Amino acid sequence: MNTWIDARGATMDEIAAFAKAYPFAILPVGSFEQHGPHLPLDTDNRIAEAMALETAKRSVGMVLPVLNVGYAWVWRGKPGILTFRFETYMAMIRDIAESLAGWGVKAVFVLSAHGSNPQPVKHAIRELIHEKHDIAVLNSLYTGLDEMLAEAESERWHNDIHAEEIETALMLAIAPDLVHMDRAAADYPPVPDDYGRSELSMGMFMRSGVFGDPTPATAEKGRRWLEIGGRRSAELWLGYLQRRGLYDPASGA
Ligand SMILES: [Zn+2]
Numbered sequence: 001m002n003t004w005i006d007a008r009g010a011t012m013d014e015i016a017a018f019a020k021a022y023p024f025a026i027l028p029v030g031s032f033e034q035h036g037p038h039l040p041l042d043t044d045n046r047i048a049e050a051m052a053l054e055t056a057k058r059s060v061g062m063v064l065p066v067l068n069v070g071y072a073w074v075w076r077g078k079p080g081i082l083t084f085r086f087e088t089y090m091a092m093i094r095d096i097a098e099s100l101a102g103w104g105v106k107a108v109f110v111l112s113a114h115g116s117n118p119q120p121v122k123h124a125i126r127e128l129i130h131e132k133h134d135i136a137v138l139n140s141l142y143t144g145l146d147e148m149l150a151e152a153e154s155e156r157w158h159n160d161i162h163a164e165e166i167e168t169a170l171m172l173a174i175a176p177d178l179v180h181m182d183r184a185a186a187d188y189p190p191v192p193d194d195y196g197r198s199e200l201s202m203g204m205f206m207r208s209g210v211f212g213d214p215t216p217a218t219a220e221k222g223r224r225w226l227e228i229g230g231r232r233s234a235e236l237w238l239g240y241l242q243r244r245g246l247y248d249p250a251s252g253a
Helices: 012-021 044-055 086-101 117-128 146-150 163-175 219-244
Strands: 005-006 024-029 061-063 107-112 138-142
Touching: 005 012, 005 138, 024 044, 024 086, 044 061, 044 107, 044 163, 044 219, 086 107, 086 117, 107 117, 107 219, 117 138, 138 219, 146 163, 146 219, 163 219
Parallel strands: 005 061, 024 061, 024 107, 107 138
Antiparallel strands: none
């Protein structure tokens, strides 16, 4: 049996057989939010889904459907935004973990492509899941970002990436028809002193919606970074399962 499966196309019998052999799941989590004038609202969801598939192909687990509304308080009021409250997001993660544990899934990797999701996921693990549900939860953004940043030609905006070279390149690799490179332009909004120390958030001082420079993005870079993200995220996930004695990549069980 293959060590991974796309749960979206599987039947009940197929997923039951898979979960018996490999009781592991990968849950891509994204966000439906503005990504400047050149990328679609669905950007983080497409990236999360692609990263989850690339991760699964190099490791083990069933890829679940993407959770396509995130915790995105910073963009509230901006056209297109859909966001859950922090507590709602925590409760949702708990409910999904509980659902999975109910049919024998032993570990789930909540793989995020949106920077704010890991915060409510972390608190859901601590307050709602650990010692209450029989399932281990790994919580991380796709990894390998340092390698991508080292290869990127553009300068990073502050300490975030949003609708810039990396996200644009990934989208050129994943869904080129949805990327409008003719509208892509750099934007480095000045960072106020109280950013990160108060209620002040990106949405309050954004200009075009871009934070960084998307113009050097190419599909070739995107394909390479997707591979790096999948490889590094797979290493993290396999290490996590191995340390907990849930899976030994060498023996395959
Ligand atoms: Zn994004």
